[in-house]
Amino acid sequence: MKKMQIFEPAMCCPTGLCGVSVDPELLRISAVLNSxxxxxxxxxxxxxxxxxxxxVNNQAVNQFINTQGVEQLPVTVVDGEIVITGRYPTNEDFIKLLQIPANLLGETSCTPKDKPENEGGCGCSGGKCC
Structure with a gap:
């Protein structure tokens, strides 16, 4: 299994989900990580x-911060290699980088085109596809 680490800028709490206004991106990341x-x-x-x-202890991240600065955080590391800088991974990034099915993120892993046309409709029922 791949090992992913996310190195974030300084925040008021471990998740950044505190204070008066919550950043929707931090909320999305927390939900994805919980899932x-x-x-x-x-x-x-x-x-x-x-x-x-x-x-300090992660050599790649330490070098990155020394050359690029903390303004370029967050940084995503997979198996010791920096793979994303300056933003959080998208849901698609998580799927690709971790080599996991989309349904682990609460998403469907198929699209309507995956369903044979002769079955009628898009293959969705009850608000869920496939």
Whole structure:
């Protein structure tokens, strides 16, 4: 199994889901990570405020911050290699980088074109496709 780590800028709390206005992207990331965790896939998430030594101890991230600065966070690392900088992984990124099915993120892993045309409709029922 692939090992993913997300190194985030300094935030007021480990998830960044605090304060008056919550960033929708942080909310999405928290939901995705919770869904993955429920399916046995743990992703390490490090916030510069709460886990500064993780940034120091990870050689690739440490070098990245020294050359690019903390303004370029978040950084996503898979199996020790930086794969995304300056943004959080999209749901598609999680699927591709971790080589997991889309349904682990609460998404469907098929599209209407996957259903034979002679079955009628798009293959969706009850608000869920396939």
């Amino acid at each position: 993955l965790k429920k399916n046995g896939i743990a992703i390490d998430r490090f916030n510069l405020t709460d886990a500064p030594m993780e940034f």
